[in-house]
Structure formats: C-alpha cells, structure tokens
Amino acid sequence: MSIVICFNNKDPKPWQEALQAKLPNATIEIYPNVTDPKAITFALCWKPESNILAKFPNVKVVQSVGASVEHIIQSQDLASDCVVTRIVDDRLSKDLFEFVLTGILSHIKRFADYQKAQKEKQWQQKPYKTIQNTSIGILGLGKIGTHVATKLAQVGFTVKAWSRSEKTLENVSCFHGNEGLINTLKNTDILINILPLTSAIENILNLKHLSQLNKNGYLINVGRGEHLVENDLLTLLNNQHLSGALLDVFRTEPLPEDHPFWKHENITITPHIAAITNIETASDIVVSNYKSLSNGKEFINVVSIQKGY
Structure with a gap:
C-alpha cells in the first residue's frame, strides 16, 4: 500500500517531502519513478495525463491537491469503487x-x-463607483463561493448569487435554475464566476449571458477557463458593452504567448494565483484520507463522480 504523485504544471517534490514527514513509514513515489505499480492504492493528482491511473490497477483513492476535480474525472477512466476527494481548506x-x-x-x-x-x-x-452603489453577481455557491458572497455582503455590496440547487444566505439574494441565472446577471455591475466545471455549465460565460450585465459591466473569472467563451468576451469588450475583465484561469495554462488576451488593454491577467493551495495545511487532509484508507474509515471531502463536484 503506497502513494503515487501524478502532477502536471506543479512541482511534486515539496508535496512528497511534506507527506513523507507526516507518513514516515509510507512509500511515496513520484510518477514515472514507481517501483511497483500494483502496490499503489492512493494517487495524489493535479491535471494528470490522460488515463495515467490505468497504470495502477489497485488505486482506491484519487486525491486532488486543489479544490477542483474535473481535471481528474474528465481525464481518467476510474473504477466504479474508486473514491475521488479534494482539498477543502478555509x-x-x-x-x-x-x-x-x-x-x-x-x-x-x-x-x-x-x-x-x-x-x-x-x-x-475620473468619476468612480462606491461599494454601496455597486451590484455584484456571483456564480457558484460552494464552500468558497458562499464565503465570498457572505463577506462581500458584509462589506456593503449588493450581492446576488446563483447556484444549480436552491440555497439561502443572509443578506444575499440567492437564485437557482435557468430563470434564476438571468435574474443574477441582470442589473449587475460586476460578475464573479466561482463555479466548478461540469459539462452542463461549460461555456456559461458566453455572449448571451454576459450581454445581460449592465453597460460597462466587469467580469472576474476565478472558476475555470472552460467556462468562458473567449471570443464572446473579446466581442463584448471591443463593442464596449463590458468595460474589462480580470481573468485568473484559462483554457490552456500557461496562457500561450500569442493569445490575444495578453495584448488587450482592458483585460488583466493573473497566472492562476487567486487561491494557491497551502502544502502544510492541505497535506494534513491528504494524510487523513490516506489513514482512512488504511483503517477503513470515512474519507473527507469526497466528491460525486457523476455530478463532477
């Protein structure tokens, strides 16, 4: 019973060192340097290569090192009894x-x-807006989205939020369903996307939806790059319906050097740093799930493979 680390675009060594310090008797290897693939029962992943976990036939738990799991669910042919977990960190x-x-x-x-x-x-x-006269719309009311919506309302913004299922938050107007999505978008100055990625909501940030925002509206995308129809955003910026966008996530990362976003004066780019997993605290979650596998106990932060979140 051992652990394999399968990472793309992330250095696996600090994770190996942190886990080894907390699990001194465990075998923790970094792909592709794996001694015995059949001994692997626990996989720690970030954007793994397609179907890479098929090399480890006895994997029982696949742990994402971030809050997202679609990079695992969509790229791997997982066994029906395999458990997928994620990092949920305050x-x-x-x-x-x-x-x-x-x-x-x-x-x-x-x-x-x-x-x-x-x-x-x-x-x-130049004229400016104030907190009190700025309307915020939020897409996604998971743990992170709920925290953001609640805190922005406490600051004094007018906050609306949309989720796929019905939810209630103090001082936040909550909507769900197709009609609720339009209600969240209309009369909104700034739209913040914090949704997980599923096939049902891929491309949700499109011309039809973003056009519902107020004139000179602003987009902040900290969800997934696949939520955004890139050419639609450019169209709305160039015809001046939207005044700008802050983008932290992209369909291809790192963002290609020839991508038009780099040169657009009204787009601010950050390299997927809105919330970076802290190895010290997150490794405790990994250790907990690894020990649960060993002891037959319940795992924490399990996701639904069917729902994708």
Whole structure:
C-alpha cells in the first residue's frame, strides 16, 4: 500500500517531502519513478495525463491537491469503487475572497485608468463607483463561493448569487435554475464566476449571458477557463458593452504567448494565483484520507463522480 504523485504544471517534490514527514513509514513515489505499480492504492493528482491511473490497477483513492476535480474525472477512466476527494481548506476561501475584493476595488476606483494616465503624464480626475452603489453577481455557491458572497455582503455590496440547487444566505439574494441565472446577471455591475466545471455549465460565460450585465459591466473569472467563451468576451469588450475583465484561469495554462488576451488593454491577467493551495495545511487532509484508507474509515471531502463536484 503506497502513494503515487501524478502532477502536471506543479512541482511534486515539496508535496512528497511534506507527506513523507507526516507518513514516515509510507512509500511515496513520484510518477514515472514507481517501483511497483500494483502496490499503489492512493494517487495524489493535479491535471494528470490522460488515463495515467490505468497504470495502477489497485488505486482506491484519487486525491486532488486543489479544490477542483474535473481535471481528474474528465481525464481518467476510474473504477466504479474508486473514491475521488479534494482539498477543502478555509485558507483557500479566505485567499480567494481577498483576491476578488482587490479586483473589485481596483475596478470601481479605476486604478487601471490611472495607470494608463500616468504613462501618458495626464492629470485627470475620473468619476468612480462606491461599494454601496455597486451590484455584484456571483456564480457558484460552494464552500468558497458562499464565503465570498457572505463577506462581500458584509462589506456593503449588493450581492446576488446563483447556484444549480436552491440555497439561502443572509443578506444575499440567492437564485437557482435557468430563470434564476438571468435574474443574477441582470442589473449587475460586476460578475464573479466561482463555479466548478461540469459539462452542463461549460461555456456559461458566453455572449448571451454576459450581454445581460449592465453597460460597462466587469467580469472576474476565478472558476475555470472552460467556462468562458473567449471570443464572446473579446466581442463584448471591443463593442464596449463590458468595460474589462480580470481573468485568473484559462483554457490552456500557461496562457500561450500569442493569445490575444495578453495584448488587450482592458483585460488583466493573473497566472492562476487567486487561491494557491497551502502544502502544510492541505497535506494534513491528504494524510487523513490516506489513514482512512488504511483503517477503513470515512474519507473527507469526497466528491460525486457523476455530478463532477
């Protein structure tokens, strides 16, 4: 019974070291350097190669090292009795809220405009919005989305939120279903996407939906790159229906050098850093699930393979 680490675009060594310190008697190997594939029962993954887990026929638990799991579910042919788990860490929720709040305040106070003016040595005061007269729409009310919606409402924003199933939050107008989605989008100044990725909501940030936002609306995408129809965003920016976008996630990461987003003056790009998993705290979750596998106990943060979240 041993652990394999299968990572793409992430350094596996710090994870191996953190886990080995907490599980000194466990065999923890980094793919492709695996001594006995049949001995692997626990896989730690981040964007693994397609069907790579088929090399380990006895895997019982597949642990994502982030909050997302679609990169596992969609790329692997998992056995019916295989359990998929993810990282649910309060620090991720707090970090993402701070990122989103920074993006919102920078936008409504027009810092990007002043940066451009500074380069041109222009001294020109511009009108701005306040917290009280800014309407926020949030897509996704999982653990992180709920934290963000609640905190933004406490700050004083008018907050609406949409989820696929019915939910209730204090001081947040909650909607669900197709009609509820439109209600969330209409009369909204800033839209924040924090949805997980499933086939049902891929491309949800499209021309039809983003056109519902207020004139000069703003998009913050910290969900998944696959939620966004990229050409539709460019169309709405270029016809000035939307005033800008803050994008932290992309269909292809790293973002290709020839991608038009790099050069668009109204798009701010960050390299998937809105909420980075903390190895020290997250490794405790991994250790807990590994010990549960050994002891036949319940796992934490299990996801539904059928639902995708």
